[in-house]
Amino acid sequence: MKKRPVIFGxxxxxxxxxxxxxxxxxxxxxxxxxxxxxxxxxxxxxxxxQTVQMHVQMWLxxxxxxxxxxxxxREIRKMEATALEDLIDRNLIxxxxxxxxxxxxxxxxxxAVNKFVADRFKGDKTAFAAELKKSGMTIAQFRDIQRDQIAxxxxxxxxxxxxxxxxxxxxxxxxxxxxxxxxxxxxxxxxRIISIPKQTPESGLDAQKKVLENVMGQLRSGGxxxxxxxxxxxxxxxxxxxxxxxLGKDExxxxxxxxxxxxxxxxxxxPLDSGINWHILKVEExxxxxxxxxxxxxxxxxxxxxxxxxxxxxxxxxxxxxxDANVRIYND
Numbered sequence: 001m002k003k004r005p006v007i008f009g010x011x012x013x014x015x016x017x018x019x020x021x022x023x024x025x026x027x028x029x030x031x032x033x034x035x036x037x038x039x040x041x042x043x044x045x046x047x048x049x050q051t052v053q054m055h056v057q058m059w060l061x062x063x064x065x066x067x068x069x070x071x072x073x074r075e076i077r078k079m080e081a082t083a084l085e086d087l088i089d090r091n092l093i094x095x096x097x098x099x100x101x102x103x104x105x106x107x108x109x110x111x112a113v114n115k116f117v118a119d120r121f122k123g124d125k126t127a128f129a130a131e132l133k134k135s136g137m138t139i140a141q142f143r144d145i146q147r148d149q150i151a152x153x154x155x156x157x158x159x160x161x162x163x164x165x166x167x168x169x170x171x172x173x174x175x176x177x178x179x180x181x182x183x184x185x186x187x188x189x190x191x192r193i194i195s196i197p198k199q200t201p202e203s204g205l206d207a208q209k210k211v212l213e214n215v216m217g218q219l220r221s222g223g224x225x226x227x228x229x230x231x232x233x234x235x236x237x238x239x240x241x242x243x244x245x246x247l248g249k250d251e252x253x254x255x256x257x258x259x260x261x262x263x264x265x266x267x268x269x270x271p272l273d274s275g276i277n278w279h280i281l282k283v284e285e286x287x288x289x290x291x292x293x294x295x296x297x298x299x300x301x302x303x304x305x306x307x308x309x310x311x312x313x314x315x316x317x318x319x320x321x322x323x324d325a326n327v328r329i330y331n332d
Contacts, residue, residue, distance in 0.1 A: 269282070
């Protein structure tokens with residue numbers, strides 16, 4: 001592996017123009033500690049960190065201007081969590097590619113680099129070169145990454161069932177029922193609410209907590225939301241069984257409204273603390289919600305099913321590579 005700067009601890013993306021700021025957040029780790037051995041070749045902590053750094057640099061460069069700091073940090077943590085397993089698979093795939101006598105011609109690398117510049121920098125090679133310099137990566141290193149990725153993708157495609165995988169009507173219908181909610185329009189929730197004071201002149205916090213727990217217990221056991229609202233709620237909706245009606249986005253406070261719009265129909269919220277009261281919401285139905293038809297989603301369904309089948313085939317091949325190789329992982 002070519003030498004690249006070593007990172008310490010968690011990688012953080014501090015801005016969208018500077019690719020990485022590296023800092024130590026936790027206790028020092030032993031950088032050359034062996035994390036795994038693949039066919040007698042060790043994978044050290046340093047190599048894992050270098051791989052994470054490389055992927056973060058590539059990801060941030062590719063998404064320049066399109067992500068915020070929080071999103072970048074989430075992506076970095078995800079890369080860190082899978083870095084060792086990804087590196088093992090990468091080494092096994094590249095080793096297999098070499099065994100097969102595979103070679104990637106320079107023209108294919110040129111095409112990959114040009115496509116990256118076209119897609120991410122609108123063809124501006126000067127902007128690409130400037131961003132590459134900020135990352136600390138040379139053009140030679142960038143080309144090596146592209147060359148390896150082409151080789152990996154070639155074998156993944158070959159062993160992932162690149163040919164079209166037929167999806168049966170039954171499979172498509174089941175997938176439609178699974179994902180259709182993801183594509184449904186928001187609609188407007190029809191809501192009931194119970195408001196229980198955290199304290200009253202007659203009853204302190206501990207006693208009111210018991211009231212709250214009693215109400216929640218009855219709701220979970222199938223008790224009537226309307227009857228419980230009439231008995232325990234203290235807001236202006238109590239006499240109507242907690243019925244608020246169709247909820248516009250400016251009728252309750254922002255927190256309650258956000259929960260109401262995200263709560264599945266028929267479900268009851270956890271107690272929500274507004275400072276003075278605990279609130280319990282129930283969405284009875286959604287008005288104006290529209291779910292796309294099967295015909296409208298059939299293309300997306302086919303695409304997802306095919307991807308799932310290819311990934312399953314690919315996973316089987318990767319497990320076979322590991323089975324035939326000598327892989328040993330050293331846990332912390």
